[in-house]
């Protein structure tokens with residue numbers, strides 16, 4: 453994989469073309485690079501019952517985990533529009549579970565030929581919730 457992950461951005465943009473998004477008409481693709489070197493693709497899949505829709509990033513993570521990979525080097529996200537779209541909060545939290553240090557590339561529909569922003573997942577989730585103490589909920593003090 454090239455060091456600016458432009459290939460990964462290209463894969464995310466191609467995955468975006470498979471988006472099932474008849475309600476929002478906003479297509480998003482994700483390409484997640486495992487430490488094994490394998491790439492897992494995701495796209496947003498919407499539903500007539502809107503709340504059942506899944507974002508591209510989480511679709512990619514769930515596919516990778518189902519394939520046995522849990523350690524990731526980078527994820528590229530490519531969405532419709534000229535400017536990079538940042539991942540939603542739910543996707544940030546799910547990405548954090550598997551790789552706070554993974555590189556996160558955001559691109560618009562022009563892919564690596566347009567503006568690309570680069571962060572780590574941890575950059576995007578300050579003061580993250582990572583774990584809890586069993587028994588520390590409200591019932592413990594009742």
Ligand code: THU
Nearest residue numbers: 476478480496507508538539540
């Ligand atoms: N979407 C993603 O796939 N990823 C994000 O991080 C933000 C939003 C999708 C969900 C929905 O299908 C559409 O974009 C509009 O919100």
